[in-house]
Amino acid sequence: MINFEHCIRCTICVENCPVFRVNPDFPGPKQAGPDAQRFRMEKEKSVDNWVLLCSQCKRCNMACPCGVDPAEIILQAQQRYGLQHPRTLAHLLFANNYYLSALGSLTAPVANKVASTKIGKKIFHAMGITTYIPFPKFSFKTMKSEKKKKSKAIKKVAFFYGCFINFYRPDIGRKIIRLLESFDVDVVLPEQWCCGLPALGNGNLAIARYFAQKNAASLSNYIDAGYDVIYTCTSCGLCLMHDYPGILEISLAKKITENTYDLHEYIIGLIDDGYIEPQFVEVKRKIVYHIPCHLRALGIGYPAAKIMAMIPGLEYEIFDDTCCGLNGSYGFKKTNEETAVQLGTRAVSLIKKTGAENIMADCGSCRMQLGGLSGMDALDPAEIICESLGITDEK
Amino acid sequence: MGVIQHDVIIIGAGVAGLTAGAILAEKGYNVALVAKGEPTACLSTGCIDICSLDHDPLHGVSHLPDEHPYHLVSRAVIRESIEKFKESMAQMGFSYIGSPETNRYVLSALGTFKTTCLVPSTMAAAPQDEKDDLHIITFSGLKDFYPSYITARRKNASFSTYDAGASTTMGLATNFEREDFLEKFISWLEKLNIREGKIAFPAVLGLESAGMITKKIEERLGRKVFEIPTIPPSMPGRRLFNALKDYFRKKGGMIYWSWPVSGVEKTKKIIEAVTSPSEGRPKSLNAKAFILASGSFVGGGLTARRDTIVENIFNLPVLVPGQRDNWFDSDYFSLNHGIGKAGIIVDSSFRPKEADWENVFVCGGIIAHTDVLKNGCGHGMALATGHAAAASCMGYIK
Structure with a gap:
């Protein structure tokens, strides 16, 4: 619902906008959202190209005390702009990130080599893609090639692992499967595609809807068969929970949102129900838990933090005011490079001040950015849980 | 699933809610705080007003009308809440100065004085009379900060303008956090050969390290x-x-x-859980007790309808200051607006009066009879009632 009239112009959203902090070309969520919405007419072509500078971190939505969702207003404006103007190559490529990654993964040894060479970087630049942090390495063995283990467990989940894990870090995906299996949970990998978020972020509603419908149909079958859906990437999660019923208007969305859980939320639930009693073993690490913007936006609190609190020896500090700046494909676009680097550098300098040894984040894109800019190891919460329980990605 | 047992749930992330929450968490209670958005504290000057009616704030408090919620809190608790606040802010690297014995002034952007009690260390050197000579720095393009207002009122004041490549308070504060920017800026300042004894800035000297930035400029x-x-x-x-x-x-x-609260689950005189709207399965959090710190109108705790005023979470009875005609005085600056009294009437245990709930406690701006604007008591009252409500809540769940 677009409720721009509720805006009282208090500017709390502006204080929360990471892009506004560092990029003077972006007028901030108040002006780009509710203020400009008054002038956006159905019949007129959209002219506000600065809406493309919004990274859709959703911090303005979370900050607004009046229930205005500036990010949703801007998201709609981005789709309109995308539809009415020729798309740049980078926008088109990232909207189709799924196919691009599938190709990269299929040709992983070659693709990784090319991406790391000077010529490869030149090609990236020519396409409007930045290389200030290395492009993530494709993995030849994706999640799709995982074999299913037979199980008679009562709890059954369909794992929506997402593109990042599938194409770049299937080892984390495998760890999560082993982890859930160790909890006596039956895990299946449903047929799945990109959640659709990158397409939305690149102003391509049609492609986003195409992916979303295919995913919804696939996940719905599993839900009917008694499976809960779990996600581990918080941006995939936000797209499933928020955009499927929202801007994407997916008819099966209600069923999906009612039965979908964040991985750690699900584990906490298992502990709460007394289904499991994990015996956590000491993990001697000092970490900063960087909260991805989209985890915050999910409105489920920080479930992984609850698990971290159960692990003996683990010292952690929560950072949820700093956006890493990459925002998926946003920071990989040449036009946003400066914004992404400035925000990332700031986030890293705050993290380094704590003297932490590692960074932890639920989102692969946050890990890529913060790990890349800091040179520190950036881990998924599941990796730390597995470390504590002695679980590896091997069977 | 999705339901996790807490001892206390605080509703509202403002000064009152966060204060009450910290006290309870410190004592080992399992506390969760839910927030719809960010609080009006973000819009404030950051100064802590206890009571601005008298030079001695506590003396001012004793002259407030009998119904004022300050009278439900002992002097000792007010003092304790202030001490505790100063201590915790210092720990977080954001020091405050001042004491509840005397009020002080901060200079406003109009060149007038605002009476307050505690100020962030970055405002400690603000002039307390007309004598100090000032040099004001402003930034090209910064809206709503025009030093001419100040120089028109004060004899010994002049100003200079710096082009910082940013024209918003947020953009400027971000620049100040960068060492290279700060260095360049300080060398520009040095070349100005400022003669006046004090240098004034709009409050943009950084976000995380304001205290250090101010100190560095002072030293240099x-x-x-x-x-x-x-x-x-x-x-x-x-x-x-x-x-x-x-x-x-x-x-x-x-x-x-x-996490906007949209509903409650209750049995008899007990609130069991609060719920939040969700596109999917219901979101719900349960607790033994609830602290309502949702603020007044701007904060979203109260909504004014045409003829009445409602409390948005528990639908508690609200003190409505008569007919709508009485809500606002025709002279805005008289500050005699009936609406300032609207809110929830609480008893000495900070439970809402004339409501059935045993496990609901109320603190901060949503309480009735506060008249925050008129009495100059916003954050101070939030701290004091936050402490009192937390203490009362602890007594209940023990």
Whole structure:
């Protein structure tokens, strides 16, 4: 619902906008959202190209005390702009990130080599893609090639692992499967595609809807068969929970949102129900838990933090005011490079001040950015849980 | 699933809610705080007003009308709440100065004085009379901060303008956090050969390290430096909010953002859980007790309808200051607006009066008879009632 009239112009959203902090070309969520919405007419072509500078971190939505969702207003404006103007190559490529990654993964040894060479970087630049942090390495063995283990467990989940894990870090995906299996949970990998978020972020509603419908149909079958859906990437999660019923208007969305859980939320639930009693073993690490913007936006609190609190020896500090700046494909676009680097550098300098040894984040894109800019190891919460329980990605 | 047992749930992330939450978390209670959005504290000057009616704030408090909620809190608790606040802010690297014995002034962007009690260390050097000579620095393009207003009122004041490549308070504060920017800026300042004894800035000297930045400029220039509060986006307001929030979390509190409360589950005289709208399965959090700190109108705790005023979470009885005609005085600056009295009447245990709930406690701006604008008692009252409500809540769940 677009409720721009509720805006009282208090500017709390502006204080929360990471892009506004560092990029003077972006007028901030108040002006780009509710203020400009008054002038956006159905019949007129959209002219506000600065809406493309919004990274859709959703911090303005979370900050607004009046229930205005500036990010949703801007998201709609981005789709309109995308539809009415020729798309740049980078926008088109990232909207189709799924196919691009599938190709990269299929040709992983070659693709990784090319991406790391000077010529490869030149090609990236020519396409409007930045290389200030290395492009993530494709993995030849994706999640799709995982074999299913037979199980008679009562709890059954369909794992929506997402593109990042599938194409770049299937080892984390495998760890999560082993982890859930160790909890006596039956895990299946449903047929799945990109959640659709990158397409939305690149102003391509049609492609986003195409992916979303295919995913919804696939996940719905599993839900009917008694499976809960779990996600581990918080941006995939936000797209499933928020955009499927929202801007994407997916008819099966209600069923999906009612039965979908964040991985750690699900584990906490298992502990709460007394289904499991994990015996956590000491993990001697000092970490900063960087909260991805989209985890915050999910409105489920920080479930992984609850698990971290159960692990003996683990010292952690929560950072949820700093956006890493990459925002998926946003920071990989040449036009946003400066914004992404400035925000990332700031986030890293705050993290380094704590003297932490590692960074932890639920989102692969946050890990890529913060790990890349800091040179520190950036881990998924599941990796730390597995470390504590002695679980590896091997069977 | 999705339901996790807490001892206390606080509704509202403002000064009152975060204060009450930190006290409970510190004592080892399992506390969660839910927030619809960010609090009006972010819009404030960051200064703590206890009572601005008298030079001695506590003396001012004793002259407030009998119904004022301050009278439900002992002097000792008010003092304790202030001491505790100063201590916790210092721990978070955002020090405050001042004492509940005397009020002080901060200089406003109009060149007038605002009476308050505690001020962030970055405003400590603000002039307390007309004598000090000032040099004001402003930034090209910064809206709503025009030093001419100040120089027109004060004899010994002049100003200079710096082009910082940013024209918003947030953009400027971000620049100040960068060492290269600060260096360049200080060398520009040095070349100005400022003669006046004090240098004033709009409150944009950084976000995380404002205290250090102010100190650095003072040392390099050999002059006292202070900040002048701006209209929102207000950096000192945000620093205050960030420090309170980080302190609460450091004590073990958990915050649920994007969690507007839309319903309650209850049995007889007990609230069992609060719920939040969700596109999917219902979101619900249960607890033994609830602290309502949702603020008044701007904060979203109260909504004014045409003829009445409602409380938005528990539908508690609200003190409505008569017919709508009485809500607003025709002269805005008289501050005699009936609407300032609207809110929830509480008893000495900070439970809502004439309501059935045993496990609901109320604190902060949503309480009736506060008249915050008129009495100059906003954040101070939030601290004191936050303490009192937390103590009462502890007595209940023990």
